[in-house]
Amino acid sequence: MYQAIDIKKYKTDEQITNVTAHNLRTSLSNNVNPKKTHKNKFFIGSADMDFQKELDDKLATCGKFRKDAVKVVNLVFSASPEFFKNGVKTKEWETLTQEFAEQTFGKENILYSVVHYDEKTPHFHISIIPRKDGKLNASHWFDGRAKLKAFHDNYHKAVKHLGLKRGEERKKPTYVSLEDYYKKVNASAEYEQKLDEKLDRVLTHLDNPSFSEKVNPWGFISKTLKPYIENMGKSLAHYREKAKKYDGIKKELDKAEDKIADYEAKFEEMGLKPTLTYEACRWHKSKLFPSSVPAVQEKKAPLSKREGEDLEYIPQPTTKKIKPR
Template identity: 30%
Template sequence: MDDNNNDKCIFRISKINEQRHLRAALAHNLRLENTPNINTELSHKNMHANGYSTIDECMRRYQSSIKGLKIRKNAVLAHEVLITGSPEHMKKLTKHEHIAYFNAAARWLIQLHGGELSNLLCFSVHYDESTVHAHILLIPKINNKLNSRGIIGGARGRLSELQTEFYERVAKRFGFTRGIKNSRAKHQHYSELKNLRSNLRTTANSLALAKVEHAKIIDELDNSKKVLTHVQNELKQIQRLEYTALKARIAQLEQNISRTYRPR
């Protein structure tokens, strides 16, 4: 949503389809895992909503909220929402305004997700990364059914509609502007970035192993060349010895013959 202006609101929403992914998101949001690229000296400024500070607390709310629901195998179990804005504008806002902005976003999201507070699973504000932002996890439960499609929709244009609603109902009053619709600007969710970093580490490790194997092969090749050279030298020496011995034998035979048939 960043189109060369410094006051854009940022709203991203993604689906979570498995409980293990939900736990992983909670671990990240609650800072219960080693998170790359954070300033741990600022982590004490992070904030989590009361009663949402551990994975167990959040999962108990989740289990309570979905109790009795029929859940399809491919159902979307939760939505993760990232709320922030252009770094320049976020720095202009006071801490009080940050909290007001994130609280307004949470209230709007709860209404969007069926209007029940019990559908809110986690609400964390992070000050330990480059730009202050909030992560909000919610259950997409409407009329006692999991219905992600009813919130996000199946059409690509629905996300643009949600971004407009977010701007109109939340971000506008905090001095943000809306990004250009259908902008080609791309944003990477943390999980995508984490996967890319993991893939990069895997590739780097594979490359390091390949370099070691390459060095071993070069050493083995050098040793093979040395052995071959040694064998070739030995063979030449043997050939020389055989030739010298053969010449000596011939000379001896010639000498014997000359003695045997010497004229009298």
């Protein structure tokens, strides 16, 4: 199980208004289950708070700042979905995350903090004004890779005893990691093959049921058919994703083939063929773009015919020097 942190900086009033409407649930998005919104838990602020007044009051203490300054930072803390199955650890995680935010940014700089339980995976929104020494200064915490790494590391120290891992830092793929990736791809293919084989066995059973299955079809459904259908349902997302990728690749290939056919037709109109020699290409270029080819005295070569080609004129450049004008 892993910890997860997302950090977003906001500069404009429109950006701040939109994210606040989502976090305080004054505007519901499609991924929100309104029947569970009452389970959301506020540590600072409330769903009906006057957010704009709270923001204006805090910004008034920051002195002068540029128009493009970061006014609000929204942090989202979460973890692997299975972590939240443990209610005791979840409550401790809430407390520790709130304490970490207060110690890091100061409680007086937190606009609101709320845990959302009305989406697929629980997560903790903490919205702050990045005030440091009386001025807006988001770079104090989030400027550069080193500071972001330290932020993630410090949070991990606070929650690692709950069984949450830090997560790997971003790095370039190595030979080993790529090899591991392809192993997973091959494992996926093997899994699909096993699933197909299992489906064949189920269909065979349906066509040729045993005597006990004829007598008790409900037993066959519950023991064999139902588990397979449930397993198949879990795999649908996997197949849909692969289908989308294949569909995209097919479209790209179709476009490439159309372009190739178009170029081949154009080359044929120009009298160009894949087997043309360098001298023949140079001759064609001189006819198409006379000014781009230096003047060279040429002597006619006899017509030649290659197997499978039409007769064509192949100029032969001479070694005779041309006097300068």
